[in-house]
Amino acid sequence: MADPKGFMKYPREGPKRRPVELRVLDWKEFYEPMAEDALKAQGARCMDCGVPFCQSHNGCPVVNLIPEWNDLVHRGRWKDALKALHTTNNFPEFTGRLCPAPCESACVLGINEAPVSIRVIEWNIIDKGFDEGWVQPILSPYKTGKTVAVVGSGPSGLACAQQLARAGHRVTVFEKADRIGGLLVYGIPDFKMEKWVVDRRLEQMKAEGVEFRTNVAVGTDLSGEELRRQYDAVCLAMGAEQARELPVPGRELKGIHLAMDYLIQQNKRNMGQIVTDEPITAKGKRVVIIGGGDTGSDCLGTTHRQGCVEVHQFELLPEPPPQRADSTPWPLWPMQLRTSHAHEEGCDRQWSVSTTRFTGHNGHVTKLHGGRVTFENGRFTPLPGDDFEMNVDLVLLAMGFTGPVRNGLLDSLG
Template identity: 60%
Template sequence: MGDPKGFLKTGREGAERRPVEERVHDWNEVYPDGVGRALLPIISPQAGRCMDCGIPFCHQGCPLGNLIPEWNDLVWRDDWAGAIERLHATNNFPEFTGRLCPAPCETSCVLGINQDPVTIKNVEVSIIDRAWESNLVRPQPPEWLSGRTVAVVGSGPAGLAAAQQLTRAGHTVVVLERADEVGGLMRYGIPEFKMEKKHLDRRLDQMRREGTVFRTGVEVGRDLSVESLRDRYDAVVLAMGSTVPRDLQTEGRELDGLHQAMDFLPQANRAALGHPVEDQVTAEGLDVVIIGGGDTGADCLGTSTRQGAASITQLEIMPEPRARAPRASRGRPTR
């Protein structure tokens, strides 16, 4: 525990975002110069708010089991090399989670019982952004090859993490992706204003230098049978996501003008990246209703705004849209 009184004397603080009037006119991330750099002036005292709890509920809240109090302490002590080593110990891609994760660790933070929780997600993204800038993230090619081959089906975060670990362990790994570019939902599902694709491309470059091979435009089950994969590779990792949406069971669902987010967002993201899109559905000039207030609803909200919707109404069964309620629970830590 770096600062025993940190949580008593320092309040929770986040980075300044770009003005709304400015950022709704472009697709860039909402922080000036990137969130990691925006956070640097404030992040050490924020990390110093961590109490290094005897039973750190943040560990249980984090699906990756991130070693949160350890890297909070290292950041407070200005040991950024140590912090990225501890962060990478459980997380291959903290630049993705530090931007995209809904941060259940913060909801679980013990400090949240009677104060605002530690800004864990901000500390995480600061560590990795600074590590990239300081050349602390380098390719780690294997020292020897096992002679074994592995096919990883799907290039979302799970597929990429599996591929990176297997490549570093010395196996010859091929990642198969049905879309025209690698990244799964991170490529075409997540808007630029949430995570610019340069972060994904930088990590893919590291993986290629380590020896991972990527094949795009290959749909397993259509272009390539599972049997042929099993014949050609020693092991197959299935890491596909699902693009099948949950449908709305209600009268009028068949009417025109109702679109699933997973049809709307990929088109919008492709267009924002300058790719040609046929028959694009756009919110420009329309009165838009978004059903759902989670992350995907928030992505649709930001995208519709930037496309020039005439009005936007977001419907959510919770009292407040979840995507706009980042304050953690003040009740018992949740898992």
């Protein structure tokens, strides 16, 4: 390492978040740029560990060469850092912005000090690579004559397509929506990752020979049998789109929506598309978000920018401890309380809450009824006499996903 004592010299520093009062007025990414000298100093904090847990199975899922490119950034060798980063990761601009960074929770320095700021270094390597013109199409020197269909244009489908094209195969990506990108485009709000980040990578992939076909729902517009006849191989990368439902009385009332239906509409508006479905908006409304994960946080940030009157977020599980729980010791992903950028913008956040029913007026939800629960031995138990009701105009269900939507395609492919 260029500076074996860097972790003793430099405190952890990450990108600053834009002021709340400014960022809620637009849909731009909420982080401010970080100076190059600061990034070099953060790279120097990497300790040249004998066993770098940051890139182990408890750390980075794609096994990024983190110590290597941390050191290269510290030395100012950004182009070499980009080359090292791309050896394991097709799209570091996506993971750098969106990944929860298990690498940092597995960082050896994090045992006694704040971990290395790995995620911000990653996305600055790739952004500098694009800015400097170092990210160019990689064309296969030969063609295999084989054809491959990739169903789904989210991050897994795009990575698969890019690798296959670079291996010399002719690749076609099928997407049921009218724009390529899947969750990256229609699910992730712009304040977490703006769409130009996806678009510039798609331009590279087109130059590498990947063909994109939108508005094609494989299994409906094109059968699985036809796909198998037309292509030598088929890759399924549809993602886990089947949302977990809340089967309680009153669920059918208007004003209760799945989180993805809500987020997709706003992303379409931001892209200048016409929303033909019934509009879902938080403007001027009292909102409850059910679910305390990342999707719930995305909904929360969106409600602020739409102009909600008030917003509450309910989570069924108990509140995690402020520090790493004993049940998840280093280098495991820690069970601990996390406050997202959206929570900074304002939210009544409640834990151990179970929603039992909804009631309404003229077919529209007006009240949420719930109660407190305890969680012991893997079971939820209602607390007697701790029921409540809350006036509400909009309810967003963000309770996770159960798997891919089964529309006949999986069965038809055998």
